[in-house]
Structure formats: C-alpha cells, structure tokens
Amino acid sequence: MITTPDTSVGQNDTGNDRVNDKKAVSQDHAVRKRMISKSVLGLISLFMLVPILIVLLSWTQPVADIWTHMADYVLPQVLKNTAILLLMVTIISGTIGTALAWVTSMYRFPGQRFFSWALMLPLAFPAYVLAFVTVGIVDFSGPLQTGLRDLGINTAIPSVRNVWGAGMVLSLAFYPYVYLLARQAFLSQGRRAIEAGQMLGLSRGRVFFRLALPQALPWIIGGLLLASMETLADFGAVSVFNVDTFTTAIYKAWFGFFSLTTAAQLAALLIGVVFIVVLFEQYWQAKRGSSVTQGSSQRFEASKPAKLAMTLLCTLVFAIAFLIPFLQLIYWTALNFRQDFDARYIDFVTNSLMIASMTTLFIAFLAVIIAWIKRQYPDKLTKLMTTLANLGYVVPGTVLAVGIFIPIAWLDNQMIAFGVTSQQFLSGSVIVMLLALSTRFMTVSFQPVDRQLQRLTVNQEAAANLLSDSPYQRWRQVMLPVLSPGVLTALLMGFVEVMKEMPITLMTRRQGWDTLAVRVFEMTSEGMWGRAALPSLLIVLVGLLPVWILLRQSDKQG
Amino acid sequence: MSLNTLTATLTSNKLTLPVAVFGMMLGLTGCNNSSTTEESVDAETTAVSTEEGVANDGATSTDDQTITIYSSRNEQLIKPLLDRYTEQTGVKVELVTDSTGPLLARLEAEGQNTPADMLLTVDAGNLWQAAQQGLLQPVASDVLAANVPAKYRDPKGQWTGLSLRARTIFYDPSKVSADELSTYADLADPKWKGKLCLRTSKKVYNQSLVASMIEHLGEEKTEEVIRGWVDNLATDVFSDDTSMLEAIAAGQCEVGIANSYYYGRLLDEKPDFPVEIFWANQGTTGTHVNVSGAGVVAGSDNPDGTLKLIEWLSSDEAQGIYASSDKEFPVKEGVDESEMLRSWGPFKKDDINVQKFGELQTQAIQMMDKAGYK
Numbered sequence: 060m061i062t063t064p065d066t067s068v069g070q071n072d073t074g075n076d077r078v079n080d081k082k083a084v085s086q087d088h089a090v091r092k093r094m095i096s097k098s099v100l101g102l103i104s105l106f107m108l109v110p111i112l113i114v115l116l117s118w119t120q121p122v123a124d125i126w127t128h129m130a131d132y133v134l135p136q137v138l139k140n141t142a143i144l145l146l147m148v149t150i151i152s153g154t155i156g157t158a159l160a161w162v163t164s165m166y167r168f169p170g171q172r173f174f175s176w177a178l179m180l181p182l183a184f185p186a187y188v189l190a191f192v193t194v195g196i197v198d199f200s201g202p203l204q205t206g207l208r209d210l211g212i213n214t215a216i217p218s219v220r221n222v223w224g225a226g227m228v229l230s231l232a233f234y235p236y237v238y239l240l241a242r243q244a245f246l247s248q249g250r251r252a253i254e255a256g257q258m259l260g261l262s263r264g265r266v267f268f269r270l271a272l273p274q275a276l277p278w279i280i281g282g283l284l285l286a287s288m289e290t291l292a293d294f295g296a297v298s299v300f301n302v303d304t305f306t307t308a309i310y311k312a313w314f315g316f317f318s319l320t321t322a323a324q325l326a327a328l329l330i331g332v333v334f335i336v337v338l339f340e341q342y343w344q345a346k347r348g349s350s351v352t353q354g355s356s357q358r359f360e361a362s363k364p365a366k367l368a369m370t371l372l373c374t375l376v377f378a379i380a381f382l383i384p385f386l387q388l389i390y391w392t393a394l395n396f397r398q399d400f401d402a403r404y405i406d407f408v409t410n411s412l413m414i415a416s417m418t419t420l421f422i423a424f425l426a427v428i429i430a431w432i433k434r435q436y437p438d439k440l441t442k443l444m445t446t447l448a449n450l451g452y453v454v455p456g457t458v459l460a461v462g463i464f465i466p467i468a469w470l471d472n473q474m475i476a477f478g479v480t481s482q483q484f485l486s487g488s489v490i491v492m493l494l495a496l497s498t499r500f501m502t503v504s505f506q507p508v509d510r511q512l513q514r515l516t517v518n519q520e521a522a523a524n525l526l527s528d529s530p531y532q533r534w535r536q537v538m539l540p541v542l543s544p545g546v547l548t549a550l551l552m553g554f555v556e557v558m559k560e561m562p563i564t565l566m567t568r569r570q571g572w573d574t575l576a577v578r579v580f581e582m583t584s585e586g587m588w589g590r591a592a593l594p595s596l597l598i599v600l601v602g603l604l605p606v607w608i609l610l611r612q613s614d615k616q617g
Numbered sequence: 618m619s620l621n622t623l624t625a626t627l628t629s630n631k632l633t634l635p636v637a638v639f640g641m642m643l644g645l646t647g648c649n650n651s652s653t654t655e656e657s658v659d660a661e662t663t664a665v666s667t668e669e670g671v672a673n674d675g676a677t678s679t680d681d682q683t684i685t686i687y688s689s690r691n692e693q694l695i696k697p698l699l700d701r702y703t704e705q706t707g708v709k710v711e712l713v714t715d716s717t718g719p720l721l722a723r724l725e726a727e728g729q730n731t732p733a734d735m736l737l738t739v740d741a742g743n744l745w746q747a748a749q750q751g752l753l754q755p756v757a758s759d760v761l762a763a764n765v766p767a768k769y770r771d772p773k774g775q776w777t778g779l780s781l782r783a784r785t786i787f788y789d790p791s792k793v794s795a796d797e798l799s800t801y802a803d804l805a806d807p808k809w810k811g812k813l814c815l816r817t818s819k820k821v822y823n824q825s826l827v828a829s830m831i832e833h834l835g836e837e838k839t840e841e842v843i844r845g846w847v848d849n850l851a852t853d854v855f856s857d858d859t860s861m862l863e864a865i866a867a868g869q870c871e872v873g874i875a876n877s878y879y880y881g882r883l884l885d886e887k888p889d890f891p892v893e894i895f896w897a898n899q900g901t902t903g904t905h906v907n908v909s910g911a912g913v914v915a916g917s918d919n920p921d922g923t924l925k926l927i928e929w930l931s932s933d934e935a936q937g938i939y940a941s942s943d944k945e946f947p948v949k950e951g952v953d954e955s956e957m958l959r960s961w962g963p964f965k966k967d968d969i970n971v972q973k974f975g976e977l978q979t980q981a982i983q984m985m986d987k988a989g990y991k
Contacts, residue, residue: 125979132986198860199852200867220853301817301856301991311819314718315982317746461722468726475730483730565715566723570685570732581691581714586857586879 096432100441103425104448107498110462111330111454115323125318129308129325136303140222141291141332144304147226148233148290153283155230155376156237157275161267163373164245167358168366174373175242176610181380182235183602185559187295188579188595189232191588192384194219194299225300229290231380236289237282239609244275263359281506284340288453288502291333295561305329306455326458333453337446385599391592399593403573408597411558411574414489418496419504419553425497426504426549427542430512449502456499456562463495464566492567499563500556504549511545547612551605558602575601683709684923687724688737689717690909694943695737701938702929708922717743717821724752724914734917735926739909740821741769741778742828745975748775753912756924764931764949768970769908778908778971779930780939781946783877783964784826785904786895787862792871798895801830801905802838804872805845813849814861814870818985821978822858822876826905827985828977829969833902836984843988854991859883865892876907881944881957896964903965907974908948 162168163175181189196203197219204216218224256266294306305325313322361369433445451459464486471483485491515538523537561576568577575594582591688695692714699710715723717738724731724747736747747753753775761770761777769778786798804813816823830839851870855861858875862883865873874897883890896904911930913923929935936947941955 128983128986132983194860198864199869200860200863205867218853220855298819299856301819301854303991307819310718311982314716314721315819315821315824316979317750457719460719461726464723465726468723468728468730472728472730483727483732486727487732562719566719570711570713577714581693584716585691585694586859588859 093436096435097441100429100432100444103429104444107448107451107501109466110459110498111450113465114458114462115327125312125316125321126324129312129321133303133308133311137305137308140302140304143222144226144229144290145287148230148286149283151227151230152234152237152286153279156234156282157241157279159373159376160238160241160245161271162369164242165359166361166369168361168369170370170373174377176607177377178238178373179235179606179610180603181232182555182606183599184232184381184384185598186229186232186289186293187299187561188598189384190228190296190299191583191591192387193228195588196383196387220300222302225297225302228296229293233286233289236285237279240278240282241275244278245271280340284336287336288333291329292453292455294455294457309455309458326454330450330453333450388592388596388599391589392596395590395593399590407573407575407578407594408601410572411576411601414492414496414574415554415557418493418500418557419550421493422497422501422504422553423546423549425501426508427546429505430509433509434512449505451498452500452502456560457566459499460495460563460566463491463498467491487569489569489572492564495563495567496557496560499560500553503556504553507548507552508542508545511542515541544612548609551609554605555602558598683711684734684919684926685711685713685732686735686737687720687733688712688714689720690737690739697942698930698935698938702926708926721747721750721752725750727916729916731914731916733914734919734923735911736914737911740825740974741908741910741971742821742825742974742978744771744776744910744912745972747912749975752915754915754920756913756920758924758928760928761931766950768968769948771972776910776912777927777931778910778948780909780943781906781948782909783904783906783946784822784874785877786872786897787865787875787880787892788872788895789865789868789891790893791891795895798872800898800901801826801874802834802842805842805849809849809872811849811851812871813846814851814864814873815846815854816858816861816875817854817856818982818990822907824978824981825907825974827981828974829905829967831977831980832969832973840984840988843985843990847988847990862892866890878944884957894961896962898967899965903967906966908971909945
C-alpha cells in the first residue's frame with residue numbers, strides 16, 4: 060500500500076516533523092483533502108436537505124385566504140399547544156430522566172440493578188402506541204374508571220384527551236433519552252470529584268446540585284434535544300389525544316384544504332422553532348467539557364427510608380411508562396390473536412428487521428464520515444452543514460416522505476422519458492425507503508458517534524499519527540476502537556427508531572412490502588385499537604433487545 | 618452474542634460497515650429483480666387463464682393482468698372481496714394502502730408513469746378532490762350507470778360510489794328515549810348540554826356531514842348549530858367513532874354522531890352493546906349518507922381491466938359481501954342487506970349529490986375551526 064502523506068496536517072502538525080521536507084507537497088495535499096472532505100459533507104447535507112427544500116419550494120401557488128384562516132383560528136392554538144408540550148416534556152422527562160439516572164447510577168437500593176436497565180425499556184414503545192394504550196386504559200370507558208365505578212367510587216377523573224394528557228404521555232415516552240445520556244454522564248464524570256466534595260463537607264443534595272448536575276447538564280440537554288425534536292415531529296400520539304400542533308396543522312392545510320403553500324409555510328415555521336431549540340442546545344454543547352475520568356464503582360449508601368423511596372419511584376415510573384401498557388397490549392393481543400395472527404406476520408417481522416438493519420447500517424456509516432469531517436475542520440461552515448444534515452429528525456414524517464417521493468418520481472419519469480427504463484424503477488424500491496428513513500434519523504446516529512469522537516483527545520490523535528505508518532493503520536488501531544461504542548449506540552438507537560417509524564414507511568414502501576408499523580396503521584386508522592395490539596407488541600418486543608444492549612453499553616462506557 | 622464479541626466484530630475490520638452497507642444495496646437490487654420476475658411469471662400464467670388480452674399501448678404488457686390499487690380502505694376490509702375477484706377471473710390485484718392524502722400526493726408525483734390503476738378510498742370529498750386534481754380519468758360505463766344511482770357518482774364518470782355508510786345519531790336508551798331525538802341540528806339545543814359526544818372535526822366524515830348541512834341549512838344556521846354542539850359537549854372530542862360509541866355505552870354522554878358500520882362492528886363483538894341507533898332527519902332531509910368509492914387512475918396502463926373490476930365491485934355478488942362483512946349498505950338498490958342492517962329498520966337517505974361534500978369541504982373545515990370544534 061502506498062503511504063499517503065498525512066490527512067490531518069492542518070491541526071496536528073506538531074508531530075509531523077517526519078514530513079517536513081515534503082511540506083509543500085503535504086500542504087497541497089492538505090488543501091485538497093480539506094476540499095474533498097468538505098464537498099463530501101456538503102453533498103451529504105445537501106442530500107439530507109433535498110426533501111425539505113422540495114417541500115418548501117414546490118409549494119408556491121398562493122392561497123392567501125387559507126393562510127389568513129390558519130393564522131386567525133388555528134395557529135394561536137398550535138403555538139400554545141406546542142409551547143405547553145415542549146415545556147411539559149422538558150420539565151417532566153428532564154426531571155424523571157435525571158432523577159432516575161442519578162439514583163440508579165449512584166445509590167444501592169432494592170431493585171437497583173433491575174431498574175437500571177428496565178427503566179430504558181419505554182424506549183421500545185412507539186409514542187403513538189403508548190398514546191392509544193394509555194387512553195384505552197385511563198379514559199372514561201376504559202378499565203381503570205370502569206373498575207372504580209364498579210367499586211362505587213365516582214371520582215371525577217378529568218379527561219386525558221387534551222394537551223395535558225398528550226404532554227404526559229410524550230414525557231413518559233421520551234424520558235429514556237434523558238435517562239440514557241444523564242446516566243452516561245453520571246457514570247463517567249468521575250466520582251472522585253464528588254467524593255472530594257463530600258470530604259469538604261458538602262451534603263449529598265449539594266453535591267448533586269453543585270457538582271454533578273452542572274457537569275452532567277450538557278448530556279441532559281442533549282437528551283432533552285432529542286425529546287423535544289421527537290415531540291415537535293410527533294403526529295401519531297397527538298392525533299390520539301386530538302391536540303392541534305404543527306404536524307396536525309400541516310396535515311390539515313395539506314390534506315384538508317389542499318393548500319400546499321400554507322402547509323409549506325407552516326413547515327417553515329416549524330423548522331424555525333427547531334432552529335431555536337438547536338441553537339439553545341449548541342450553546343450548551345459548547346460548554347460541555349470532555350471530563351473523562353475513570354470513576355470508581357463505589358456507590359453512596361442511603362438511609363432505609365431513602366432506599367425505599369428510590370425503589371418506589373423507580374417502580375412507579377416503570378409501571379406507568381412500561382409495565383401497565385405492556386400488559387394491556389398482551390391482554391388485547393390475547394383477545395385478538397386467533398383472528399389476526401397468520402403466516403404473513405413472519406413477513407411483517409422480517410421486513411421490519413430488514414429495513415431497520417439496512418437503514419441503521421447506512422446512517423451509522425454516514426454518521427462516522429460526518430463526525431470525522433466535523434472534527435477535522437471544525438469551522439462555522441462545517442457546523443452549519445452538520446446541523447442541516449441532521450434537520451430531518453424534526454420534520455414530520457409525512458412531509459419528509461412526500462419531499463423525497465417527488466424528486467424520486469421525477470427521476471423515474473425522466474428515465475422513462477429518455478428510454479432508460481420502461482417502468483418505474485426507483486419509486487417503490489427499497490432504496491427510496493432507505494434514503495427517506497436515513498434522512499429522518501441521521502441525527503440519532505450522528506449524536507452518539509460525534510460525542511464519542513469528542514472523547515478522542517488531540518494528544519491521542521497526535522500520538523496515533525506518530526506511531527502509525529498509514530491512515531489505514533491509524534483508523535484500525537486508534538479511531539475504530541475509540542469510535543466503536545459510539546457506533547454501537549448509533550446502530551441500536553437507529554434500529555429502534557426505524558422499527559417504530561410509521562408515515563415514511565407507509566408512503567415509500569414497496570408494494571406488498573408491509574412491516575409491523577404498516578400493520579399498526581391498518582388497524583388504528585379504523586379505530587381498532589385492540590387489534591393493533593399484536594403488531595404493536597411485536598414492535599416493542601423486537602425493540603427490547605437493542606435497548607437492553609444499549610444500556611449494557613452505556614454502563615460499560617462508564 | 619456477548620457485547621464484547623459484537624464490539625470486537627465491529628472493530629476488527631474498518632471495512633465492515635461499508636462492506637455491509639454495500640452488500641445490502643446489492644441485496645436490494647437482487648430483491649427487486651427477483652420479484653419482478655415472479656410477477657411476470659404470474660402474469661403469464663394468468664394470461665392463459667383469461668381470454669381477455671386487451672391490447673393497450675403495449676409498453677408494459679404484464680400490467681394487463683395485474684391491477685394495482687392505491688387504497689385508503691384497510692387491507693382487512695377489502696382483501697376478501699379482491700381475493701374473490703382473483704379467484705373468478707385470474708386477474709391479480711396488488712394493494713398499496715395509506716391515508717388518502719399521501720396517496721394523492723404519490724399519484725400526483727408519479728404522473729403518467731404511476732404503477733397504480735385504481736384509487737379506492739372513503740368519503741365523497743376525497744374522491745372529488747382526486748378528480749379535481751386530475752388524478753382520475755372519466756369512464757363511460759353502462760354497468761355502473763345501471764348499478765349505482767346518479768347521486769353517488771361523479772357526473773363526468775371519474776369516480777363512482779361502491780358502498781354507503783350512514784352517519785347518524787346514537788343514544789343511550791337508559792337515559793334517552795327515541796322520541797326526544799330528531800335532527801343533527803337539534804343536538805345543538807341546550808337540552809343536550811353536557812350530554813353530547815362527538816368525534817374530532819379533523820375527520821373527513823364530519824367535514825362531509827357539515828358540508829351537507831351547509832347545503833341544506835345555509836351557512837349562518839349551520840355555524841349556529843356547530844357552536845351549539847360545542848357548547849353541549851360532555852367531554853373533549855374523540856379521535857375515532859368507536860371510542861365515542863364506547864363512551865356512550867359507559868355513560869359518559871347520552872347522544873353522539875357516528876358512522877353506522879362502527880356500531881355494526883361493535884355489535885358483532887358485543888351483541889348486548891347498550892347503545893341504540895336513531896335515523897336522523899327522517900322528518901326533513903333524510904339521514905346523511907356518504908360513500909366509499911373508486912376511480913380509474915389517469916395514468917393507468919390498464920383502464921379497461923380496472924373498469925371491469927370496478928363494475929364487478931358494483932355487482933350483486935360483491936355488493937352483498939360489502940354489506941355483510943363490512944356492515945356497510947350496498948350502493949346498488951335491491952341487493953339484500955344483512956340481517957343486522959335490516960334490524961336497524963328502513964330509513965330515508967339524504968338526496969344530496971355526494972360530490973357537494975367535496976365542493977364545500979374547505980368551507981366546512983373553516984367553519985368548524987371558527988366555531989371552536991376541534
């Protein structure tokens with residue numbers, strides 16, 4: 060193999076005395092490398108942006124009266140609901156996630172080992188499934204209130220089918236993001252600092268608020284960002300609760316009024332909201348130190364009542380967010396199993412697994428490239444392009460699906476027009492589905508890879524440059540071992556997300572290529588909640604394994 | 618597999634990821650090819666079994682024996698019917714399901730090269746919208762003209778209704794007697810305060826109902842009625858008819874508006890479901906009736922074969938299945954209704970031409986938004 064001059068000269072030429080004599084050549088190379096890297100990043104982010112741009116640009120016929128109507132009667136409610144949902148999710152999932160992460164990583168209490176992974180399980184629940192199951196249980200005609208009435212208790216439990224109910228369910232569905240990241244932070248931030256704080260006489264409460272929390276905050280904010288973006292892009296769960304948000308308003312403008320312009324304007328507004336959220340997150344990211352000290356595995360001791368309180372807290376969250384809905388799904392499944400289960404379910408499961416694995420591998424691969432380029436050339440342009448490449452996460456799935464379908468169908472039509480093919484070739488192929496899902500979930504893979512790469516110190520990299528002969532060797536011996544935990548997290552998170560995804564899968568799937576999520580749609584669209592339980596349960600079950608590995612992974616990292 | 622092995626596998630070779638991705642891509646192309654071959658084999662066999670080899674432009678001859686349907690009707694509802702057609706004629710039917718909106722967007726993007734032959738959807742408003750966007754082609758069919766009354770068809774022949782669903786009033790017989798009920802508008806009367814349950818205004822069925830009220834009562838009166846409904850609500854509106862009916866059964870409210878077949882399905886599951894059906898507006902314009910229907914897609918490669926399928930769906934045999942399995946009413950007159958449908962008694966149907974629902978849809982949604990009906 061030909062040894063090429065160094066790739067990252069610009070940053071780390073301290074260790075590159077070896078190539079001093081070839082400096083001119085090397086600089087030339089560095090410039091070219093930079094150009095290539097940037098173009099690659101540019102291409103990826105452009106690629107990720109195309110669907111969004113298509114949606115925004117292709118909707119240009121003005122229908123002013125619809126916009127006025129939306130602005131007068133729909134938008135105020137939408138803005139209010141969005142604010143309430145974001146606030147609720149931030150506060151509730153932030154508090155639950157952080158508190159649970161703190162007690163399970165720092166204390167010993169009955170059930171601590173079980174809860175430390177069990178509390179991740181709600182991640183396997185699609186938000187729309189948690190929503191319809193919760194409503195099914197808690198609503199007036201559900202078993203909870205019916206049971207209470209049978210016992211003669213006529214309490215007025217308020218309706219949950221509103222923004223408050225939706226906020227609760229979304230918080231419960233998304234707190235695992237905060238939990239996972241906060242836990243990683245607590246486990247890795249070095250208990251020595253905390254022990255030192257204790258020795259200096261700080262109480263445990265103060266240790267938490269003065270030392271642990273500020274250090275973990277960037278991670279917690281990272282988790283909250285994921286939760287907020289999921290909240291903004293959610294359509295399924297808010298529909299169950301009948302709450303007007305940006306996604307439902309876009310749906311109304313588009314499929315109710317057939318006013319694409321208004322839908323585009325709303326989508327633009329939504330993306331604006333996201334930019335604010337992302338900027339806020341980047342502000343905290345900048346503050347995130349890379350304090351990676353090895354923590355001792357020693358845990359705090361707590362008093363007996365405190366231990367009991369911890370067990371109770373964990374049990375409560377676990378029961379509401381996972382166990383009860385899970386049992387309800389099993390119950391509904393049992394009722395409908397004979398009627399619904401047939402050989403086709405083998406296809407549904409394999410199709411779901413196939414598309415989830417393919418997408419996951421693909422985006423993890425892209426994530427490594429983007430994260431690496433971002434590290435090599437950390438300037439403003441790179442940052443902007445990286446942000447753009449990750450924007451798909453917040454665009455409602457349906458909007459994104461149409462955005463990707465329009466250019467693909469156009470390409471197909473061009474190919475047919477020029478006689479390259481006689482039939483549609485691209486649309487309805489699994490590749491389109493793969494690309495659309497990748498656009499949506501890029502950020503889920505990118506974030507852990509990026510975080511992991513940040514742990515590689517400049518010194519480590521310089522040492523690697525010195526000791527290895529070729530970029531290949533350097534990648535193999537230094538970069539990949541460092542990256543692999545991040546890549547694994549990326550793979551697992553991506554897998555779970557794609558399994559749960561519905562609108563893009565519906566729109567871009569190949570004929571007859573139905574997945575579990577498609578099956579859920581078939582049932583829920585007709586309000587057959589009970590019969591949607593079987594495919595939902597399978598989605599949850601398939602998601603459990605990756606979620607479990609994910610937690611093992613995060614523990615190991617700490 | 619332990620985590621260590623997994624990580625080790627991942628780290629052992631930097632080429633793992635790209636190679637895996639590339640391999641998957643190859644696999645995909647392979648998938649595509651193989652299934653196309655399968656289809657053409659199927660198509661050839663069916664070509665033998667059907668004498669009708671209607672020659673089209675010949676670009677894609679395999680399409681003649683396969684009809685691709687974009688359907689917002691659920692697979693489990695429509696599949697038995699289509700299977701029967703395949704059994705009888707050997708024509709293979711492919712079903713792509715999604716919500717109507719995304720399906721229309723898909724048809725528009727694909728244009729003339731769409732693989733779809735037929736659009737199958739619910740609600741006249743949706744069908745009207747598809748025709749309006751030029752996604753369907755007009756067909757002239759004596760069979761459809763004979764089987765389907767004119768008010769359930771597009772005047773230009775772009776779509777036709779295939780089954781009927783009544784959207785009417787349901788009540789709790791332990792609290793309400795039938796003679797207290799009369800019209801949809803009457804549910805706005807203050808006597809129903811805190812007793813009414815409704816489904817969300819986002820559902821097209823409610824948009825069509827309101828559209829028909831705008832046509833019959835005029836704008837002003839209709840808006841007044843909607844405001845009255847909102848004032849009378851017992852609880853937040855529901856996301857689907859089934860949970861709304863269950864709320865009446867559980868005693869959360871006393872009256873509500875739902876589609877007839879949801880009630881039929883609930884009765885199938887629970888024969889003693891404690892809710893009764895009431896035919897609304899019998900003294901006035903008749904009960905609001907909507908259609909599920911179909912049209913030949915503008916870019917279809919096989920319009921003749923598709924029309925044959927639609928005609929078959931309007932035949933006595935198919936209409937009978939519609940009514941019995943889906944609890945819907947046949948669109949064709951004189952077809953026997955199932956015992957359950959007969960037990961609900963005969964009723965006067967609204968005479969409005971259903972395409973009005975499409976024309977007035979925008980106005981209806983805006984009115985409901987204004988009135989605070991969520």
